[in-house]
Amino acid sequence: MVEFEPFRIAAVSPLPFPTRKERVQELERAEYNVFRLRSNLITIDLVSDSGTGAMSQQQWQRMLLADESFAYQQSYDQLVATVKGITGLPYILPIHQGRAAENILFSSVIKRETRVYSNRLFSTTKAHLERFGAKPVELPVKGSGNIDLTRLRKRIGKGSIVILSLTSNYHGGQVVTLDNIEGVRDLLGRGGLLIIDGSRFVENAYRESKRLGIGLKKVIKKTFSLCDIFYLSTKKDLLTNIGGLIGVRDHELYQKLREELLLFEGFPTHGGLAGRDIAAITQAFQEITDERYLAFRLGQVRRLGERLKRAGVPVHEPFGCHAITIPAEEYAPGISYPGFSAAAQIYLDGGIRCGVFDEDGEVIRLAVPRRVYTESQLCHVSRIVTQTYRKGRFLHLLPIYKPRRLSNFLLRFKIR
Numbered sequence: 001m002v003e004f005e006p007f008r009i010a011a012v013s014p015l016p017f018p019t020r021k022e023r024v025q026e027l028e029r030a031e032y033n034v035f036r037l038r039s040n041l042i043t044i045d046l047v048s049d050s051g052t053g054a055m056s057q058q059q060w061q062r063m064l065l066a067d068e069s070f071a072y073q074q075s076y077d078q079l080v081a082t083v084k085g086i087t088g089l090p091y092i093l094p095i096h097q098g099r100a101a102e103n104i105l106f107s108s109v110i111k112r113e114t115r116v117y118s119n120r121l122f123s124t125t126k127a128h129l130e131r132f133g134a135k136p137v138e139l140p141v142k143g144s145g146n147i148d149l150t151r152l153r154k155r156i157g158k159g160s161i162v163i164l165s166l167t168s169n170y171h172g173g174q175v176v177t178l179d180n181i182e183g184v185r186d187l188l189g190r191g192g193l194l195i196i197d198g199s200r201f202v203e204n205a206y207r208e209s210k211r212l213g214i215g216l217k218k219v220i221k222k223t224f225s226l227c228d229i230f231y232l233s234t235k236k237d238l239l240t241n242i243g244g245l246i247g248v249r250d251h252e253l254y255q256k257l258r259e260e261l262l263l264f265e266g267f268p269t270h271g272g273l274a275g276r277d278i279a280a281i282t283q284a285f286q287e288i289t290d291e292r293y294l295a296f297r298l299g300q301v302r303r304l305g306e307r308l309k310r311a312g313v314p315v316h317e318p319f320g321c322h323a324i325t326i327p328a329e330e331y332a333p334g335i336s337y338p339g340f341s342a343a344a345q346i347y348l349d350g351g352i353r354c355g356v357f358d359e360d361g362e363v364i365r366l367a368v369p370r371r372v373y374t375e376s377q378l379c380h381v382s383r384i385v386t387q388t389y390r391k392g393r394f395l396h397l398l399p400i401y402k403p404r405r406l407s408n409f410l411l412r413f414k415i416r
Contacts, residue, residue, distance in 0.1 A: 043351030098233030172320020350384030
């Protein structure tokens, strides 16, 4: 197992070290929501693993050589051939990010009042479905990334739609097993629609390949063979700072999506992306199945969780693929908005930003960007998070603004 970084650092970005006074002032300016903190005043940023990874020298090389024509750039054909080869789906469309993919796709396949079943949905996915008049129904298996097949069997009928998130944000990205995906396919038959959100499909497949003792690429190919449609953000497993993809089997749907893409995003061969971004995504497909990288990547997340657990910090288990999550009510008991209060205090104590999400109650999420932080930097994170927990002194926050949806990103507070 690889427990050190399987790469050399070729360029460095100095870390900011704001003073305690600067951190206090920045929290006040951000109205105590860590999502509103400015990145130049954050020492280690674990708020998200989306679009925050480091690209390789090969990706940068391909970006510099990319064709920026308006239509049919060379990088488009290369991307399509690469994605087809890995997923097996015949029709591929690039788009500027995952949320845009949901908007284009759902406008074409989701009807009002439709019940859409899922294991766990991203908060933005749920909001998009509701915006199109659908009724999302999550049927998770507790402590797992799987969908509950027993409950699903009782609910679905002809033409039902299931979205499986590989993996969702829940508890740091819990694995969806291959047999669970096969079970969904069997229940739907060929009359139903299985959509895979594959934003973290590689990390999911790697864990499954080790559990089952079969090849990584074989698990990936089998996963996508079971779905009718996939979409994903390339900002996560695909190691780029922007981008998304849609893959479909039905040619008529493909033509419809191309028309929607042209109207809302850009010419169908780029979907709103620059040619250099498409080139970087294509190169990423060559890198993401490197098992040394994946062993280190998932091991880095696991070791962060193990250090926190040994120190007595409450953490959710099993550890996720991309993040460690902490139940906020156990970390900061007895106060309102414990996740936001704890996240603000962790920033005050060490300049570290973590995320706050609602997962059956507030959780503090330490999402690890890919190929960005070293093992020693994450050791520092565990020390600060442990120290803050042991001190047990937290800010008491009172909300002054709460939006209608996706509130964790936009909430604002004042000190009680």
